Amino acid sequence: MQDVLYWIWLQRSLNFGNHKVRFVMSSQNPIKDFYDSGERVWASYGIFKRNELENLQKYSLTDAQLVLDKCKRLGYNVIGFSDKNYPDLLKRIDNPPCVLYAKGDITCVNSRLVISIVGSRSASYFGSAMAFKTAYDLASEDVLIVSGGALGIDTASHKGAIAAQGQTVGILACGIDFPYLLTNENLRNQISENGVLISEYPPGYPMRNFNFYLRNRLISGISHGTIVVEAGKKSGALVTANFAAEQNRDVFVTPVFAENPLSEGIFELIEDGAKVIKDSLDIKKYYSNINFPPRPSNLQKRSKQLEFQESQVSQSCVIPQEHRQIEHHELTENMKIIINVLDHNKLHIDEIKILTGFKTHILSTLLAQLELWGIINVLPGRVYQVNL
Numbered sequence: 001m002q003d004v005l006y007w008i009w010l011q012r013s014l015n016f017g018n019h020k021v022r023f024v025m026s027s028q029n030p031i032k033d034f035y036d037s038g039e040r041v042w043a044s045y046g047i048f049k050r051n052e053l054e055n056l057q058k059y060s061l062t063d064a065q066l067v068l069d070k071c072k073r074l075g076y077n078v079i080g081f082s083d084k085n086y087p088d089l090l091k092r093i094d095n096p097p098c099v100l101y102a103k104g105d106i107t108c109v110n111s112r113l114v115i116s117i118v119g120s121r122s123a124s125y126f127g128s129a130m131a132f133k134t135a136y137d138l139a140s141e142d143v144l145i146v147s148g149g150a151l152g153i154d155t156a157s158h159k160g161a162i163a164a165q166g167q168t169v170g171i172l173a174c175g176i177d178f179p180y181l182l183t184n185e186n187l188r189n190q191i192s193e194n195g196v197l198i199s200e201y202p203p204g205y206p207m208r209n210f211n212f213y214l215r216n217r218l219i220s221g222i223s224h225g226t227i228v229v230e231a232g233k234k235s236g237a238l239v240t241a242n243f244a245a246e247q248n249r250d251v252f253v254t255p256v257f258a259e260n261p262l263s264e265g266i267f268e269l270i271e272d273g274a275k276v277i278k279d280s281l282d283i284k285k286y287y288s289n290i291n292f293p294p295r296p297s298n299l300q301k302r303s304k305q306l307e308f309q310e311s312q313v314s315q316s317c318v319i320p321q322e323h324r325q326i327e328h329h330e331l332t333e334n335m336k337i338i339i340n341v342l343d344h345n346k347l348h349i350d351e352i353k354i355l356t357g358f359k360t361h362i363l364s365t366l367l368a369q370l371e372l373w374g375i376i377n378v379l380p381g382r383v384y385q386v387n388l
Contacts, residue, residue: 003032005061006064007082007099008202009061012063013058016097021095022094039053042056074103075103077101078102079101081099085107089223089224092221093221093247095217096221100198100199104191104193104194108144112144113287113292115146115225115227117145117154118157118216118236119131119153119231119235119262120262121152121153121154122152123152123156124262125345126351126355127262128153128155129341130229130355132160136161136163137281138283139165144167144168144169145157145160147170148173151183161195165194167194169191169196170188173212174199175203176197177203198222216240216243220240220241220247224290225244225250225287226249226250226251227277227283228240228252228253228269228274229253233268234265235265238265251274253275334366338363339375342384344386346384347383367384
């Protein structure tokens, strides 16, 4: 009989996030032996509560088989703790899930650098753009991007990785098929096609507030490091960062503006020792000493990424009709990048600098030329917008 049935049974009996499953996992004996040992042996360990002992007896492999059959009908993979495809990093946390439910390619998780990006659901345009750019740049370098599939920073991070034709992992706080946050249903489908959706909850399991807390330990636990982009004082992203610190993982933050209320949590993390990164290169340098098994060449993939990026920049630029005649022979690629970043937004020059990566003197020259042509307007306080 498959080991995964025993892991489903154990998770059902002890519930989610139970630290006692580590005791079972640390045993050198197969999970089947624990199942077969029976109530007298379980009680002799002296660690299980009465209701837990009752559940270990109450639930059966027949119940587990029903879950497994439903997953097969839905096309989900079920990965028990002893499965070779179970994420290596996740095995090391204090309370790893007995079993994971996955839609997509869970083998993408092991043998590469894994970075999670989290932050506010009510992210500012600047925060979302920063998360998108960071995920895009990292995914372009074959880094696996992890987030929680929610709105705001999560969405921007997943989309950035997908835009780079990289892979991304969405870790959910409910069953994969549960109809939560239907506005992001299309994004979840894209994640499963370009990586994997993961949940410790079986199909049909509903969304509950405490699930988010437990889910956050998996986001940090499956990753080498966590980047926090915008977080209020009581943001769930801070919970993920705290889990990361407890799990001996690295915590990073991106640049923020002091007047932004979503910066409060970031400043707390910096005081606690989080590392401030300027761009994705800081992440790559930080983990340069880790040797991962060789992966297929990225040359062809990178060529496609640049082609995709070029088409996105060209299609997204909003240029007034009266200036269309200069689009092809006078607008440089750097100018198109600035216009794409501005889009329908008003941004301070410092924000444009961070999002484009241009040095101050180069950016000032480009902005001056675009203003001269009437393509952008400058507002008080060195704030710029596209001239619609």
